[in-house]
Amino acid sequence: MSKLFRAALLLMILGSCAARDASAPRNLDNACSILTERPHYVRAFKQAERNWGVDTHVLMAMIYQESKFIADNRPPHTYALGIIPTGRQSSALGYSQALDGTWEEYVDQQGGRRSNRTDIADATDFMGWYMAATVRENSIPLNDTYNQYLAYHDGRTGWRRGTYRSKPWLMRIAGEIRDRAVLYDAQLQNCRQFR
Numbered sequence: 001m002s003k004l005f006r007a008a009l010l011l012m013i014l015g016s017c018a019a020r021d022a023s024a025p026r027n028l029d030n031a032c033s034i035l036t037e038r039p040h041y042v043r044a045f046k047q048a049e050r051n052w053g054v055d056t057h058v059l060m061a062m063i064y065q066e067s068k069f070i071a072d073n074r075p076p077h078t079y080a081l082g083i084i085p086t087g088r089q090s091s092a093l094g095y096s097q098a099l100d101g102t103w104e105e106y107v108d109q110q111g112g113r114r115s116n117r118t119d120i121a122d123a124t125d126f127m128g129w130y131m132a133a134t135v136r137e138n139s140i141p142l143n144d145t146y147n148q149y150l151a152y153h154d155g156r157t158g159w160r161r162g163t164y165r166s167k168p169w170l171m172r173i174a175g176e177i178r179d180r181a182v183l184y185d186a187q188l189q190n191c192r193q194f195r
Contacts, residue, residue, distance in 0.1 A: 022070065022071055022072055023070065024068045024069050024070050025037045025038055025069050028064060028068060028069065029183075030187055031056075031057065031060055031183075031184040031187040031188050031191065031194075032187050032188065032190070032191035032192075032193060032194070034060070034069065035191060035193040035194055036193050038069075038120075039193065040120065041120055042193060042194060043121065044120040044121040044123075044124045044125075045059055045060070045124055047121060047124070047125065048124035048125055048127065048128040049128075051125060051128055051129075052125075052128030052129060052131065052132045052142075053128075053132070053142055054127065054128045054131050054132070054142050055142070055143060055181075055185070056184075056188060056194070057181045057182075057184035057185035057188055058131075058142070058143065058145050058148070058181050059124055059127055059128070060180075060181075060184050061145060061177045061178075061180040061181035061184055062096075062127060062145075062148075062149055062152065062177060062181075063095050063096065063123070063124075063127070064177075064180055065149070065173065065176075065177050065180075066092075066095065066096055066097040067094065067095045067096070067097055069095065070095075071094060071095060071118040071119075071120070072093070072094065072118050093117045093118070094116075094117030094118045094119075094123050095117070095118070095120055095123035095124070096117065096123040096124075096126050096127050098117050098123070098126055102130070103115075103117060103126065106126050106129055106130070109129075110125070110126075110129050111125065111126065111129075127152075130152060131148055131152070133156065134148060134151045134152070134156055134159075137156050137160075138151055138156055138159055138160060140159075145174075145177055145178040145181040146174045146175060146177070146178040147159070147174075149173075149174045149177045149178075150164045150170065150171070150174050153170060153174075154167075154170070
């Protein structure tokens with residue numbers, strides 16, 4: 001084999017590994033399938049569970065909603081006059097769709113400068129950190145997926161003000177996330193990859 005061929009083959013292999021998390025796992029409706037396809041997720045979820053007490057099925061359901069498990073997910077662009085790009089709807093990025101300001105707060109208080117929103121371990125740690133603060137500030141239990149998501153989406157202050165009450169679509173989505181968390185929990189009970 002020529003050196004050029006070997007180098008090209010190595011680049012293709014490395015490139016396919018790096019791009020893997022840029023797309024969604026194949027079966028988003030099965031927690032065990034997600035963890036089988038992305039075994040490095042298991043470590044991240046278990047670490048967040050140890051650090052913050054947030055159950056894996058809750059984190060997985062919220063990540064499903066926020067990014068569909070796409071590492072570099074961003075909100076869509078907005079357009080003026082329907083054709084001129086004017087930026088994105090928000091600064092959200094990554095698995096957790098953390099906004100710039102909230103992410104910077106996490107980096108300063110917990111994560112450190114090397115934290116990255118497109119890294120599953122950092123994203124799950126961020127979500128655990130945020131949800132633990134929601135328990136402290138709003139007394140929403142970690143296993144109350146519905147209200148934890150409302151506070152995650154609208155912010156802890158927004159949740160206290162009840163801003164979600166004027167958003168029936170958001171309350172519907174929070175219910176879907178709660179249901180998905182129940183589904184994922186049942187699936188994880190029988191998942192060899194998660195033990």
